[in-house]
Amino acid sequence: MKQSLGWALLSMLMLSACGGSSNNDGSSDTVVTPPxxxxGLARCTNPTELNLVSTDSVVSFNLESQYFSGxxxxxxxxxxxxxxxxxRFNWSQTAGAALILKSVKSPVLAFTPTQSGSYSFEVTASKNGVSYTETIEITVANASSNSIAARVDHQVSDGNSVSFRIDTNSSLSDITWCVAAGPDVDADVSASEQALFTAPSVTADTISILRATANLNGASVSDDxxxxxxxxxxxxxxxxxxxxxKTFAYNQNSPYANAIEQCVYSNQLQQSCSIDTLPLIGQNASINNKQAILDRLLxxxxxxxxxxxxxxxNLDPNSDFATLLQSVxxxxxxxxxxxxxxxxxxxxxYLDPTDLWLLAEERDTINEAPDYRSGFGNDLQFLMPWRYVKNNSYTSYTTPRSVRVDRSAQQMLPDLASLLYHELAHANDFFPRSxxxxxxxxxxxxxxxxRSNDSALISDQLVNFYPLNSQEMVGLAxxxxxxxxxxxxxxxYLPADITSFFSPDRASDYYAYSTRREDAAMLFEEAMMSHRYAIQRDVGITDKPESPTASSIIVDWGQRGRIGDAKLENRAAFVINQMMPELNGSAIISNLPEPIQMTQGQSWSNNLAISAATNVRLNSPQARTSATETMVVPPLRFSGDRHIKPVN
Incomplete structure (x- = not known):
């Protein structure tokens, strides 16, 4: 993209990233971002000083004054x-009880030792073919019975967002934060177990230390x-x-390592890279070449x-994701x-790692900066919730971030699969393999x-052959x-009015009316989730109480598995056949379960158990790997909330 393009066009193209959509009239989605x-955090009474350990090379180590188990x-x-x-950095542990290390490519090696003793680490720092390798040893002492844990130590670019969290339990109270070292910090500590802030501008690499202090069983405890x-x-x-x-090529030996580091996620990206520099994966690789996909991973x-x-x-037995990834x-x-x-x-x-973590230590590294979505539509008198279910149970894995648990790959899969089907549908809408x-x-x-000017995208053809009919829903969108x-x-408009507009039409979801791109992606996502996993999507129309919950909103109309409705069959089959022609879209859709109607007048939660349960649920205790997991009912989800990208 040339820099001479006007900002209006630039804005439109940038915002086409919001769930992969692109508006047909050149206007753009915007999102209200509340302040x-x-x-300004106070300075701690007792500042923290790190121990600087020099080596024979340019590498130095900054150590905490004490390390404690747990x-x-x-x-x-x-x-x-x-x-x-x-x-570039690469760490390894060379001595001591085995640790779980999840920041081995960062200058900051974070860890939580489970026992006392001596530990040694080796780090290699490389630049322009020159490498320095150094080792460091630390001693871990036994922790006090009264202690708290603040997570997680890491590197951040100046101006990037930072999130810290302490492990909480019911015995903690009076949590406060202060600056123990480094520059002043303006932080959001409205949720006392968290500290959220933007890393201040620095003139050189700078270590910032925050201290969390709390009352635990009558004693004051703290952690830096x-x-x-x-x-x-x-x-x-x-x-x-x-x-x-800061990102890096997963495969440093990839022929595209430099291209992906410069062309897709950089604050120095000036214009779109050419397809000679960074072609689509499918332009020069076979579908079964998974290494070619990993060569493009940043x-x-x-x-x-x-x-x-x-x-x-291991989780793509039909190569659906590998096939769809050919178009990125x-x-x-x-x-x-x-x-x-x-x-x-x-x-x-671009993937949010929230859908990929398996270990608690992995989840710790994911930033918790607020994710503000659209606050539009507040003057409307209806809600349109959705959820994915199997055997009358939610398939989304939800535990509070404060509960540090592991999860299995099978528990991770439903949310990840639906996300990949949706976002990769956008890529294949724009650039199908054909x-x-x-x-x-x-x-x-x-x-x-x-292609867009010629109305040649799959979503353009979908609208041409099988248009949506409700102009009321288009206007509400x-x-x-x-x-x-x-x-x-x-x-x-009351919920009954929305029912009369939506239920007889051919959209799978309210969000389908936002753009034709989302229309196609929603059809593909729901169809593939039902076809591959027997996971069905619920969509409903409810009232809008002041504080909506699953048990307080009342269903005026709702369906489970709307994608199996005869009205949608030709539309869904067309999208599947265009994006994955090796599949028989008509056969897939005709074999999906018939939609199940929800009971009018019942709450959203009471409409969960409306189908026969025949298989073990994905989140059953038998499927879990951690005995300490705590499952909770997922929060209410509303149409489009997973795909609207916040924009300043």
């Missing part, structure tokens, strides 16, 4: 008279948590105007790449991506614009998803 309450700790490597961002704020180059990208996390943490590789090798240029998984999206400007898919050989560039954006002001007529 984050912040406070409490998070860190060793920070810094480079003398240079910024760590210029180097460290973040290395790294000095980064000035932001020059017209696309990534806010600081993004991550902020090594575990994210490892888990994604596990998904491809790269896969980005970073701790600061939220929500997931596909973006035509780079041709990449057009790969005819793409001429010079960029994917150029090809997209030509403008209010709910794009911020238009509701008219007095729209404000007067």
């Amino acid at each position: 984050v309450p912040t406070t 409490q998070p700790g860190a060793v920070i490597a810094t480079i003398d008279n240079s910024n760590v961002s210029d180097y 948590v460290l973040v290395l704020i790294t000095k980064e180059a000035t932001i020059t990208s017209p696309y990534f105007e806010e600081r993004v996390a 991550v902020s943490h090594q575990w994210m790449g490892e888990n994604f590789e596990y998904v491809l090798e 240029s790269a896969i980005v998984i970073s701790y600061d991506v939220r929500p997931s999206f596909y973006w035509v400007v780079t041709g990449a898919i 057009v790969h050989s005819s793409l001429t560039g010079p960029t994917l954006l150029d090809d997209y614009q030509r 403008e209010v709910s998803f794009r911020g238009e002001s509701a008219t007095s007529t729209q404000e007067s």
